[in-house]
Amino acid sequence: MNVRAELRRLIALEGSASSSGLVRVDSFLNHQVNPQVMTAIGAEFARCFRHHSPTKVLTAEASGICPALTTAIALDVPMVYAKKHKPMQIEGPTLRRQVFSPTKGMVFDIVVSENYLKPGERILIIDDFLAGGKTVGALLEISQLAGAKVVGLGFVVEKTFSGGRAQLGNYPIESLVRIASLEGGIQFAD
Amino acid sequence: MNVRAELRRLIALEGSASSSGLVRVDSFLNHQVNPQVMTAIGAEFARCFRHHSPTKVLTAEASGICPALTTAIALDVPMVYAKKHKPMQIEGPTLRRQVFSPTKGMVFDIVVSENYLKPGERILIIDDFLAGGKTVGALLEISQLAGAKVVGLGFVVEKTFSGGRAQLGNYPIESLVRIASLEGGIQFAD
Numbered sequence: 001m002n003v004r005a006e007l008r009r010l011i012a013l014e015g016s017a018s019s020s021g022l023v024r025v026d027s028f029l030n031h032q033v034n035p036q037v038m039t040a041i042g043a044e045f046a047r048c049f050r051h052h053s054p055t056k057v058l059t060a061e062a063s064g065i066c067p068a069l070t071t072a073i074a075l076d077v078p079m080v081y082a083k084k085h086k087p088m089q090i091e092g093p094t095l096r097r098q099v100f101s102p103t104k105g106m107v108f109d110i111v112v113s114e115n116y117l118k119p120g121e122r123i124l125i126i127d128d129f130l131a132g133g134k135t136v137g138a139l140l141e142i143s144q145l146a147g148a149k150v151v152g153l154g155f156v157v158e159k160t161f162s163g164g165r166a167q168l169g170n171y172p173i174e175s176l177v178r179i180a181s182l183e184g185g186i187q188f189a190d
Numbered sequence: 191m192n193v194r195a196e197l198r199r200l201i202a203l204e205g206s207a208s209s210s211g212l213v214r215v216d217s218f219l220n221h222q223v224n225p226q227v228m229t230a231i232g233a234e235f236a237r238c239f240r241h242h243s244p245t246k247v248l249t250a251e252a253s254g255i256c257p258a259l260t261t262a263i264a265l266d267v268p269m270v271y272a273k274k275h276k277p278m279q280i281e282g283p284t285l286r287r288q289v290f291s292p293t294k295g296m297v298f299d300i301v302v303s304e305n306y307l308k309p310g311e312r313i314l315i316i317d318d319f320l321a322g323g324k325t326v327g328a329l330l331e332i333s334q335l336a337g338a339k340v341v342g343l344g345f346v347v348e349k350t351f352s353g354g355r356a357q358l359g360n361y362p363i364e365s366l367v368r369i370a371s372l373e374g375g376i377q378f379a380d
Binding site: 026027031032033034035036038039061062065066069070072073075076077078079080081083084112113115116 | 226
């Protein structure tokens with residue numbers, strides 16, 4: 001499967017744009033999940049980033065979990081998903097950053113146990129969307145707090161009009177699909 | 191991999207019990223994720239339930255997503271994860287039930303878009319834990335509301351002392367590991 005072409009086809013066919021600038025892809029990506037597409041997403045991120053020798057994949061719950069897991073399976077490294085608050089199950093010291101989610105309309109903490117992000121680890125951050133870059137920014141700061149090195153950032157869909165990429169600094173970035181505008185329907189960037 | 195034996199080994203080695211009756215398995219199952227173990231979990235659920243011809247795997251975010259996804263990949267059917275409230279991304283009519291989560295200490299709605307659960311579908315419900323059975327009970331009710339048929343229930347870890355199984359009615363159930371007691375450490379049921 002050419003997963004980049006398949007994602008464009010699915011977004012054009014099944015995706016929709018809301019008046020508030022959200023892109024709905026819940027028929028195959030973040031509510032219902034297409035298993036073949038999600039496996040191909042993981043294989044593509046693994047192909048892009050394997051030469052950076054990541055030792056761990058990091059994402060945030062909930063919609064980052066699927067692409068992060070298939071990527072981790074393809075790379076055969078552990079995956080860690082940040083929690084969106086501190087559940088009682090996380091014991092001991094935690095790394096945390098506060099972020100505002102435009103899709104949920106609220107502020108929350110994203111939290112990782114210090115047990116699972118260590119100095120010297122090589123972190124590949126994966127998420128379903130890059131929009132304003134707040135969630136990935138928090139994951140970058142958490143990785144830095146842990147003393148780990150971020151070796152790459154992968155996004156299934158980037159909304160280039162939200163400007164997140166400019167906030168992220170000088171990391172290798174791969175977006176499988178780039179959306180440039182929602183004016184008059186979903187417009188791809190390239 | 192004999193995944194049932196491997197899960198017992200990992201729980202004995204890395205798991206811990208809290209005074210409130212929670213079992214922490216966040217080093218490999220629901221915070222950090224072991225990709226080989228999670229793949230084997232999916233293969234085992236697929237082996238157990240394939241003869242019931244499920245057309246869809248259903249779970250609830252966030253910690254059900256990983257085992258549900260690897261199961262869906264192994265069966266090559268779509269996976270749907272219920273949201274824990276109504277995010278703005280879900281358009282149109284929804285199926286919802288209120289549940290209390292003992293691990294989060296709060297009540298929330300679990301919500302599925304009517305677009306992704308249809309009459310006549312054959313649903314395999316997968317979750318990481320079976321404890322009191324509240325979450326899976328809500329997923330059963332949501333499936334019933336949709337007119338779908340539940341063909342099986344699969345749990346990575348069952349806490350038999352929480353009594354959830356008796357609440358679930360007459361479905362095929364598979365738990366990969368059963369914990370009978372947390373008195374004096376984690377005690378397996380069989």
